[in-house]
Amino acid sequence: MYYLEIQRADSELLAxxxxxxxxxxxxxxxxxxxxDFTEEQIHSSLLRQIPGIKLYELREQLLFFKGSLLPSKKLPSALLWSPIARALPIQLPKYNLNFFGIQEKVIIKLVPTDNVRTSFALLSKLEIVEKSIVVLPEIRVxxxxxxxxxxxxxxxxxxxxxxxxxxxxxLNNFLLPTGYExxxxxxxxxxxxLLNRGKENWILVQNDxxxxVIPKNDFKQLSLSSFRLSNKQVF
Structure with a gap:
């Protein structure tokens, strides 16, 4: 079994x-x-791109650096294991679109518009969704x-x-409130x-x-079963 270790201060690198x-x-x-990595995951390019991680193999409750014949340390005891999405919930940092540093200042803001655009995203409270999604057919979601x-x-x-x-x-990788541009x-x-820094993210812009910034890999296909499972973890 493989283990990954990273400093807690760098948890956002696991996104x-x-x-x-x-x-x-x-x-x-x-x-x-x-x-609980699979062989394919432990050798994937995604792991190689995460700085500061340590990869171990577990043998008789001892952690060996991946490929090493000498043990590095014991596996810590009394650990509380949770699904990774639950243990590392999405953080919601807010970025001020009007400031990117002294030399990178960009004045930008939303304004009302009469232009009609097709809605592509919906942000709704889980308690509202929970009451209504159960009556929808699977083909609808x-x-x-x-x-x-x-x-x-x-x-x-x-x-x-x-x-x-x-x-x-x-608008490209932006999600803008309907009625604004x-x-x-x-x-x-x-x-x-400036916000994506070469990564694949959706940028949800709010009225203020x-x-x-939300990594695209965090999204999953919607199904009634996936909603029930995630909703239980949140509440």
Whole structure:
């Protein structure tokens, strides 16, 4: 069995593997341990791209550096293991779109618009979704992707579900509130590059000009069973 170790302060670096729902994680005061990797996962390029990790093999309750014949340390005892998505919930940092440093300042904001755009995303409270999704046929939800943001659900795709919430339209990798657009749309590419930094993210822009950056790998196909499972973990 393989184990991954990373400093707890660097937990956000594990965002790229949170969608591997077979993994389990345990958190101590200073480190995070992750286990239950498959052979394919342990040799994947995703792991090689995460800085500062240590990979171990477990033999007789001793951890050996991957490929080493000498033990490094004992496996810590009394660890509480949880599914990785539950142990490492998505953080919701808010970025000020009006400031990127002294030399990278970009003034940008949302303004109301009469232009009609197709809604592509819906942000709704989990308690609202829970009451309504159970009566929908499976065929109605299987074309959508979704992710949990604290106690809210963000759905992507069309046609959207008939739930109360905030709808968004798509501009490249931005999700903008319906009825709004960027005041200076030509600067949106600059902002996207600054926020994404070469990674694959959706950028959820809110009415106060702040935004939430969400890795695309965190989204999964919507199904009634996946919703029930994730909803139990949140509540």
């Amino acid at each position: 790229s593997i949170r969608h591997w729902d077979n993994l389990k994680a345990a958190i101590s005061d200073e480190i995070i341990l992750v286990k 299987k074309s959508l992707q979704w992710v949990v943001l604290e106690k809210r659900a963000l759905f992507l795709g069309t046609p959207l579900l008939p739930f109360k919430g905030i709808t968004y339209w798509r 960027f005041e200076l749309p030509l600067t949106s590419g600059i902002v996207e590059d 000009n702040s935004c939430i």
